[in-house]
Amino acid sequence: MRGTDGQLHVDLRQEDAAGALGAALRALGVAGRDVPDGLAERSALYRSVLDGRRVLVVADHARDAAQVRWLLPASAGCGVLVTSRRRMLDLAGARLVELDAMSPREALALFTRIVGERRVAAEREAARYVVAACGFLPLAVRAAACRLAARPAWTVAMLAGRLADESGRLAELEAGDLAVRAVFERCYTALEGEQARAFRVLSASAGPFVSVPAAAGLLGCGPQRAEDALEDLVDAGLLIPMGPAHYQVHVLARLFALSLPAP
Numbered sequence: 342m343r344g345t346d347g348q349l350h351v352d353l354r355q356e357d358a359a360g361a362l363g364a365a366l367r368a369l370g371v372a373g374r375d376v377p378d379g380l381a382e383r384s385a386l387y388r389s390v391l392d393g394r395r396v397l398v399v400a401d402h403a404r405d406a407a408q409v410r411w412l413l414p415a416s417a418g419c420g421v422l423v424t425s426r427r428r429m430l431d432l433a434g435a436r437l438v439e440l441d442a443m444s445p446r447e448a449l450a451l452f453t454r455i456v457g458e459r460r461v462a463a464e465r466e467a468a469r470y471v472v473a474a475c476g477f478l479p480l481a482v483r484a485a486a487c488r489l490a491a492r493p494a495w496t497v498a499m500l501a502g503r504l505a506d507e508s509g510r511l512a513e514l515e516a517g518d519l520a521v522r523a524v525f526e527r528c529y530t531a532l533e534g535e536q537a538r539a540f541r542v543l544s545a546s547a548g549p550f551v552s553v554p555a556a557a558g559l560l561g562c563g564p565q566r567a568e569d570a571l572e573d574l575v576d577a578g579l580l581i582p583m584g585p586a587h588y589q590v591h592v593l594a595r596l597f598a599l600s601l602p603a604p
């Protein structure tokens with residue numbers, strides 16, 4: 342859907358619901374002095390301003406469904422696109438669309454588009470290593486590519502060498518506000534105590550793949566409780582479902598977990 346009256350982008354990384362609504366109202370033309378202080382009042386004014394209009398609202402980097410609900414327009418003519426690391430299972434009426442990691446070819450194409458065809462063509466194998474070290478995660482590939490693009494004196498092989506050091510890889514995958522570690526930190530800090538422990542324990546296991554029986558053994562609990570813990574981590578965006586009773590810890594999520602205190 343494209344809103345015929347325009348699009349409204351709201352970045353929810355640093356804003357609570359009240360702050361997001363204030364920013365949205367100002368973007369919609371409401372003077373700062375006319376923005377109410379209360380959350381409910383801001384939400385009511387926001388819905389009133391959008392009434393009768395066809396606007397696509399993009400709520401980016403949402404923390405949870407509670408943060409998003411205040412931004413839902415009452416007008417049937419508006420649409421809302423929400424991006425989040427978490428599954429919005431409790432956002433009524435939402436259609437969930439899960440995005441997988443890129444294929445190696447797609448990741449290399451994104452890297453090339455940012456870095457430039459000439460530099461990548463000269464060191465294609467090194468470029469392939471870089472996107473693989475990023476786990477083919479779009480954010481990581483963009484961060485690596487932007488970092489390299491800003492450093493014309495670096496070769497692709499130099500970046501590949503820096504990424505080869507797993508202990509410092511996440512620090513290398515930062516470029517301005519593109520920061521892989523920060524994304525995992527937001528997901529991790531939202532976990533409850535037992536969920537956080539499960540993430541650290543499972544990430545510290547020998548391989549990237551884990552089954553329900555293996556998780557039960559690692560966590561010291563029964564299969565049902567282990568599966569519940571695994572599904573909680575899937576909902577938090579920290580685990581990838583790979584089929585019935587099988588899951589994967591993304592390589593970058595594992596590196597983040599290994600930087601945390603031991604469980």
